[in-house]
Amino acid sequence: MTDVTATHAPAQAVRPARSWGKTALRWILYIVLGLFALWYLMPLFVMLTTSIKTLEEIRTGSLIALPRDATLEPWAKAWSGACTGIQCEGLRPFFWNSVILAVPSVLISTVIGALNGYVIAQWRFKGANIIFALMLFGCFIPFQVVLLPMARMLGLMGIAGTIPGLMFVHIIYGLGFTTLFFRNYYVTIPSELVKAAKVDGAGFLRIFVSIFLPLSLPIVVVSVIWQFTQIWNDFLFGVSFSSAGTQPVTVALNNIVNSTTGVKEYNVDMAAAIIAALPTLLVYVVAGKYFIRGLTAGSVKG
Amino acid sequence: MTKWLENHLPKMVLAPSFIAVLIFVYGFIAWTAWVSLTRSKLLPRYEIDGFIQYDRLFDSPRWDTAFGNLFIFGGLFIGICMVLGLALAILLDQHIRVEGAIRTIYLYPMALSMIVTGTAWKWILNPGLGLEAMVQGWGYPNFSFDWLVDPDMAIYTVVLAGVWQSSGFVMALFLAGLRSVDGEIIKAAQVDGIPTWRIYSAIIIPSMAPIFLSAFIVLAHLAIKAFDLVIALTGGGPGYATDLPATYMYAMAFSRGDIGQAASSAMVMMAVVFAIVVPYLYSELRVRND
Numbered sequence: 001m002t003d004v005t006a007t008h009a010p011a012q013a014v015r016p017a018r019s020w021g022k023t024a025l026r027w028i029l030y031i032v033l034g035l036f037a038l039w040y041l042m043p044l045f046v047m048l049t050t051s052i053k054t055l056e057e058i059r060t061g062s063l064i065a066l067p068r069d070a071t072l073e074p075w076a077k078a079w080s081g082a083c084t085g086i087q088c089e090g091l092r093p094f095f096w097n098s099v100i101l102a103v104p105s106v107l108i109s110t111v112i113g114a115l116n117g118y119v120i121a122q123w124r125f126k127g128a129n130i131i132f133a134l135m136l137f138g139c140f141i142p143f144q145v146v147l148l149p150m151a152r153m154l155g156l157m158g159i160a161g162t163i164p165g166l167m168f169v170h171i172i173y174g175l176g177f178t179t180l181f182f183r184n185y186y187v188t189i190p191s192e193l194v195k196a197a198k199v200d201g202a203g204f205l206r207i208f209v210s211i212f213l214p215l216s217l218p219i220v221v222v223s224v225i226w227q228f229t230q231i232w233n234d235f236l237f238g239v240s241f242s243s244a245g246t247q248p249v250t251v252a253l254n255n256i257v258n259s260t261t262g263v264k265e266y267n268v269d270m271a272a273a274i275i276a277a278l279p280t281l282l283v284y285v286v287a288g289k290y291f292i293r294g295l296t297a298g299s300v301k302g
Numbered sequence: 303m304t305k306w307l308e309n310h311l312p313k314m315v316l317a318p319s320f321i322a323v324l325i326f327v328y329g330f331i332a333w334t335a336w337v338s339l340t341r342s343k344l345l346p347r348y349e350i351d352g353f354i355q356y357d358r359l360f361d362s363p364r365w366d367t368a369f370g371n372l373f374i375f376g377g378l379f380i381g382i383c384m385v386l387g388l389a390l391a392i393l394l395d396q397h398i399r400v401e402g403a404i405r406t407i408y409l410y411p412m413a414l415s416m417i418v419t420g421t422a423w424k425w426i427l428n429p430g431l432g433l434e435a436m437v438q439g440w441g442y443p444n445f446s447f448d449w450l451v452d453p454d455m456a457i458y459t460v461v462l463a464g465v466w467q468s469s470g471f472v473m474a475l476f477l478a479g480l481r482s483v484d485g486e487i488i489k490a491a492q493v494d495g496i497p498t499w500r501i502y503s504a505i506i507i508p509s510m511a512p513i514f515l516s517a518f519i520v521l522a523h524l525a526i527k528a529f530d531l532v533i534a535l536t537g538g539g540p541g542y543a544t545d546l547p548a549t550y551m552y553a554m555a556f557s558r559g560d561i562g563q564a565a566s567s568a569m570v571m572m573a574v575v576f577a578i579v580v581p582y583l584y585s586e587l588r589v590r591n592d
Contacts, residue, residue: 029393029396030398032393033390033398036390036408037404037407039466040407040408040411040470042426043422043423043466044410044422046422046426047422050425062435062436063426063431063432063435063436064436112319115316116315116319118315119312119315119316123312125312125313128316131316133583134320134323134324134327135319135320135323136583137327137579137580140575140579140583141327141331141575142527142568142571142572142575144529144547144548144551144552144564144567144571144572145331145334145568145571145572146326146330146334147552147555147568148334148337148555148561149329149333150326152346153326153330172322173326175319175323176323203308203311204308204311204312204315205311229413233414233415233416233417234415235415235417235529235530235534236548236552239552240552240555240556250415250417250418253415253417253418253421254417254533257421257424258537270421270422270425273417273418273421273422274418276415276417276418277413277414277415280413280414281410281414283413284409284410284412284413285406288406291412291413292409292474
């Protein structure tokens with residue numbers, strides 16, 4: 001452990017012969033880390049086991065006990081039979097609402113963000129930095145401050161309570177972040193490249209398509225993942241701007257859990273919660289690296 | 303003509319977004335600010351009538367609770383996330399064998415919706431069948447853990463769930479920071495026989511000041527925006543014991559039909575964010591422009 005490199009620099013003493021104390025310390029270290037891992041995993045474990053228990057077993061058994069007779073009934077019910085208020089079609093229609101909402105919103109906001117970032121980073125004109133600062137600040141506002149006028153605006157535009165209306169909201173308030181991602185990425189590309197291309201007679205769009213776009217895959221992934229997670233997990237816009245049939249999955253989940261009709265079905269609630277969480281969990285498992293990069297891109301100078 | 307187009311194309315590409323931001327961010331903030339100065343109830347009215355809504359807001363015991371909760375929740379949430387995140391990052395930085403797997407486990411809650419997190423913890427913390435019942439079942443019939451339904455303690459369950467959700471992210475931020483410290487300095491310190499804890503406290507952590515600031519900004523931002531977590535976990539209850547400004551605003555806007563109150567509470571939230579974010583953005587952008 002003496003080969004400490006510049007990129008990876010754990011501050012550990014140059015290793016002497018390993019003593020008993022060191023070994024014990026090492027064990028404690030692993031135990032502490034393991035306990036925290038259990039703490040983070042516990043809610044997921046409880047959700048999973050609860051979702052395949054019968055109500056009878058939930059009432060009589062312990063929270064963390066494994067199910068005795070596993071059943072998939074709660075999952076079926078959560079997907080297609082649970083009640084959100086008066087409607088009893090499960091999470092399915094709302095899950096598809098979220099898909100229909102998220103896919104175009106993510107794509108459109110990413111494309112616009114890429115073009116914006118390209119302009120701000122490489123075609124600097126007077127005032128471009130002020131525009132960037134104004135857009136950046138838009139990322140940080142508490143959305144409560146725009147809820148009321150947005151509700152009226154959507155009404156005026158005739159798209160209140162519709163999925164296109166929600167898409168519009170997500171695209172508008174996602175632009176700040178996507179522009180930030182692409183701006184910070186494109187700013188690292190030498191401006192000599194653009195100058196040389198201009199000398200060769202390439203125009204604005206040509207340079208974007210043949211030079212910048214081919215380099216953009218990593219940041220496109222970051223932007224798509226970020227926007228997808230944000231839009232899929234959103235609740236505030238969903239609950240404010242949707243109507244009975246157009247609610248996204250998070251709103252429907254909350255309605256199922258807080259539905260007061262009939263017996264409280266905790267197993268169905270938990271199955272519904274897992275279903276609502278699956279797409280973003282999947283994205284995290286498949287592309288965790290990019291997920292973290294998106295989270296940190298807005299907060300660490302880069 | 304083509305020449306003109308070519309010269310102005312960059313501006314024309316940026317223009318729609320810029321106009322959208324002007325209207326939907328700044329115009330809307332101005333609208334909310336205006337309405338917060340009127341006697342709007344169910345429908346907005348536009349005759350300015352001074353600070354009456356703010357007087358009502360600060361006289362309201364419910365807002366008092368909500369605003370106080372913001373500081374209890376925000377303070378504890380930010381503080382615990384930072385301490386826990388830093389501690390876990392340092393522990394993980396000791397050549398851990400399965401570091402990748404542990405990191406993945408610590409961070410996955412960040413991928414979940416706050417509604418999912420709230421739903422899960424609501425079930426775990428419910429006194430009848432959750433943790434309390436479990437420990438009682440282990441042979442401690444007097445064990446009591448009913449924070450979720452205790453008006454004085456319920457806000458701490460929101461802290462608990464919030465920390466569970468976000469501390470892994472802070473860990474990842476700090477871990478990236480620890481790894482970016484210049485290895486030569488650390489090597490030199492090790493050769494000089496300086497003990498590990500001194501290397502951390504005197505060299506590594508002080509050099510991570512910008513990361514502390516970033517983590518603070520992100521967490522403060524999450525805390526002020528926390529809305530879905532409260533809705534899913536406690537619904538603002540018992541009573542309105544766990545109301546936050548965000549839930550207060552929502553209740554006024556969409557269930558009480560009190561647009562004036564909604565607008566003024568939103569403006570107070572805006573002011574809190576402003577006070578935290580503007581100095582940060584200012585310093586960030588200034589450094590970038592150098």
